[in-house]
Amino acid sequence: MKLWGGRFKKGESKLMEDFNSSLPFDKRLYYEDITGSIAHVTMLKNCNIISEEEGNAIKKGLEDLLSDIEAGKVLIEGTYEDIHSFVEINLIERIGDVAKKLHTSRSRNDQVALDMRLYTKKSAIVIKEYLEKLVNTLNKVGEENPYIMPGYTHLQRAQVVTFTHHMKAYVSMFSRDIKRIENAIDILDESPLGCCALAGTTYNIDREFTAKELGFKKPVDNFLDGVSDRDYLIELSGDFSIIMMHLSRLSEELILWSSKEFDFILIDDEFATGSSIMPQKKNPDGPELIRGKSGRVYGTLISLLTTMKSLPLAYNKDMQEDKEMFFDSLDTVSKCLIVMERIIATMKIKKESMKKAVKAGFLNATEVADYLVNKGMAFRDAHKVVGEIVLYCEESSKAIEDLSLDEIIKFSNLFSQDIYEFINYENSIKRGIKKNM
Numbered sequence: 167m168k169l170w171g172g173r174f175k176k177g178e179s180k181l182m183e184d185f186n187s188s189l190p191f192d193k194r195l196y197y198e199d200i201t202g203s204i205a206h207v208t209m210l211k212n213c214n215i216i217s218e219e220e221g222n223a224i225k226k227g228l229e230d231l232l233s234d235i236e237a238g239k240v241l242i243e244g245t246y247e248d249i250h251s252f253v254e255i256n257l258i259e260r261i262g263d264v265a266k267k268l269h270t271s272r273s274r275n276d277q278v279a280l281d282m283r284l285y286t287k288k289s290a291i292v293i294k295e296y297l298e299k300l301v302n303t304l305n306k307v308g309e310e311n312p313y314i315m316p317g318y319t320h321l322q323r324a325q326v327v328t329f330t331h332h333m334k335a336y337v338s339m340f341s342r343d344i345k346r347i348e349n350a351i352d353i354l355d356e357s358p359l360g361c362c363a364l365a366g367t368t369y370n371i372d373r374e375f376t377a378k379e380l381g382f383k384k385p386v387d388n389f390l391d392g393v394s395d396r397d398y399l400i401e402l403s404g405d406f407s408i409i410m411m412h413l414s415r416l417s418e419e420l421i422l423w424s425s426k427e428f429d430f431i432l433i434d435d436e437f438a439t440g441s442s443i444m445p446q447k448k449n450p451d452g453p454e455l456i457r458g459k460s461g462r463v464y465g466t467l468i469s470l471l472t473t474m475k476s477l478p479l480a481y482n483k484d485m486q487e488d489k490e491m492f493f494d495s496l497d498t499v500s501k502c503l504i505v506m507e508r509i510i511a512t513m514k515i516k517k518e519s520m521k522k523a524v525k526a527g528f529l530n531a532t533e534v535a536d537y538l539v540n541k542g543m544a545f546r547d548a549h550k551v552v553g554e555i556v557l558y559c560e561e562s563s564k565a566i567e568d569l570s571l572d573e574i575i576k577f578s579n580l581f582s583q584d585i586y587e588f589i590n591y592e593n594s595i596k597r598g599i600k601k602n603m
């Protein structure tokens with residue numbers, strides 16, 4: 167049985183039936199489809215479009231179907247065209263012809279638009295919760311490990327920072343991601359139910375009721391736009407892409423830091439793997455997989471933009487292509503956020519290794535220049551003097567702070583004993599702009 171076919175002389179070919187079916191992937195919308203139908207039939211009953219008896223029978227049938235699906239008594243499978251067909255046909259088999267009144271003043275166009283908005287809103291809220299948990303963990307781990315470490319530009323040691331401040335940089339990134347998700351939820355929070363195919367209905371329905379019943383702020387303003395809008399999926403796919411970019415950047419640092427060349431952290435065994443041939447290896451596969459999965463999420467954004475870029479109003483079957491890629495993107499981001507939070511929560515920070523890297527990197531060179539400027543030297547001249555000091559230190563295999571006063575004063579007579587306190591790494595952290603670390 168299909169929900170259409172009266173104007174056709176020939177049946178749909180098996181090839182087209184398989185090609186057209188979306189049940190294998192849109193079956194995850196069963197909860198939204200049934201709850202949306204319950205709200206719709208309640209509205210039909212309240213507006214006297216169907217009788218109270220009919221409305222109650224349909225609502226009870228829908229509730230029982232939902233209960234049986236969630237209990238595993240009914241499996242969502244078979245040759246149905248989509249989840250909407252599955253629900254309606256199963257309802258008819260359960261309660262008879264009265265179920266055929268469920269679709270009054272509704273099209274699959276506004277039905278699928280409703281299902282996707284409900285599902286996407288719920289899922290976006292979950293993504294926000296995952297982000298918040300990751301932010302809390304980054305803050306916690308950062309504050310528990312306030313150790314000095316090298317800060318980098320061009321992947322070269324630049325200035326001394328703290329591990330705390332480094333983690334808080336990612337707190338800032340993911341906090342912006344939270345705001346973007348909140349904005350997307352706010353924009354999509356409108357109900358398309360009642361738009362029907364594209365131009366509403368002749369029935370005197372109550373769109374305000376169904377919008378409120380389903381937890382939306384309001385009904386959409388325009389029917390044509392309501393059934394064909396997929397901006398919210400594109401916006402969230404863009405948000406997901408930025409989240410994955412941030413996760414990938416963090417992953418890259420964890421991968422570098424866990425190498426013997428850096429040796430700043432130890433990734434917990436739960437999120438690493440070994441080599442099948444080299445027994446000494448401990449590979450950071452968790453962060454590597456997160457880094458690698460960013461591409462598939464970026465692909466969703468480009469694919470959705472390409473699908474929508476030339477579609478005339480209103481609904482077109484091309485829009486069925488939004489689901490598989492968006493679901494995959496959503497699942498990918500969810501898993502990556504969960505795994506990254508656990509990686510951060512369980513990794514060990516190597517305080518002494520980071521301190522050793524700071525000492526070997528001349529990371530107080532800028533402070534030496536600042537010292538000379540405070541003594542009256544022009545910064546450009548101070549920059550040249552300190553460059554000469556660094557060159558001398560490299561040739562002598564010494565750190566700047568290890569030079570004797572007699573050695574350092576050869577470069578400028580402005581140096582005195584207080585230079586050592588000024589370029590102390592901990593003092594550098596406490597001074598100036600680094601107070602917010």
